[in-house]
Amino acid sequence: MRWLAALALLASPAAAEDHLEVVCDDVSHLGASYTLCEIPAGSDMQLFLRDDQGAVLGSFSAVEENESRPLLFAMNAGMYHADRAPVGHYVEDSIExxxxxxxxxxxxxxxxPNGVFCIGDGLHVFETNDYVTQTPTCEYATQSGPMLVIDGALHPRFIPNGTSKFIRNGVGTFEDGSLSVFAISNEPVNFHNFATLFRDVINADNALYFDGKVSRLYSPxxxxxxxxxxxxxIVGVLAPQ
Known part of the structure; x- marks a missing residue:
């Protein structure tokens, strides 16, 4: 699998700097289509919620306008209330x-268990209690749930023939923190099948569900x-300065 080969290529920060291109490809898993996007730890990945005046950005185009740099990739990144404030833990530019x-x-x-996606010393998904215990330093962090994969195992509540199906998206990471793989289904799928994509195809050590129904991808x-x-x-990767 290319994303597993990429782990070897990104073994050092210098290697990460040489591989800033966002790669998105379609794959088929259990009869459904998914788009996977690889983001190495050397990319300028950030979380975006509000503009300089504190108003919620709410769209990929608004992020680009606010940052004055093109987005190479973007995706919704965590559940939110009606006013679009995050439901769970949220850190941006080291401010909680x-x-x-x-x-x-x-x-x-x-x-x-739910979890936290952390952008800091590498890219990591933590189960929430582990996150609290370990207190990692995250320049950006977003909490969502449920966890999809926990140390290589599926969330215990998922059932193979679940009838609740939506367009779903999430992120998987690996133990060394060098790479993240974002996935979005291109058709409605249940939690179990979506989680097995991360366990069996991506081989992620940990993976976190971002949302369903509202799931969206920006990949120019x-x-x-x-x-x-x-x-x-919103999680996104900005083009270099």
């Missing part, structure tokens, strides 16, 4: 907007810019 939520609750976010190299709902947190 929302605390960590460790309790269970309604909806997918509260289907424990693939001539793709999904439209739809106004978004809350």
């Amino acid at each position: 907007e929302m605390r960590v939520i460790t309790s269970d609750g309604p909806g997918n976010f509260g289907l424990l 190299s693939n001539n793709r810019s999904d439209f739809g709902w106004q978004l809350g947190p």
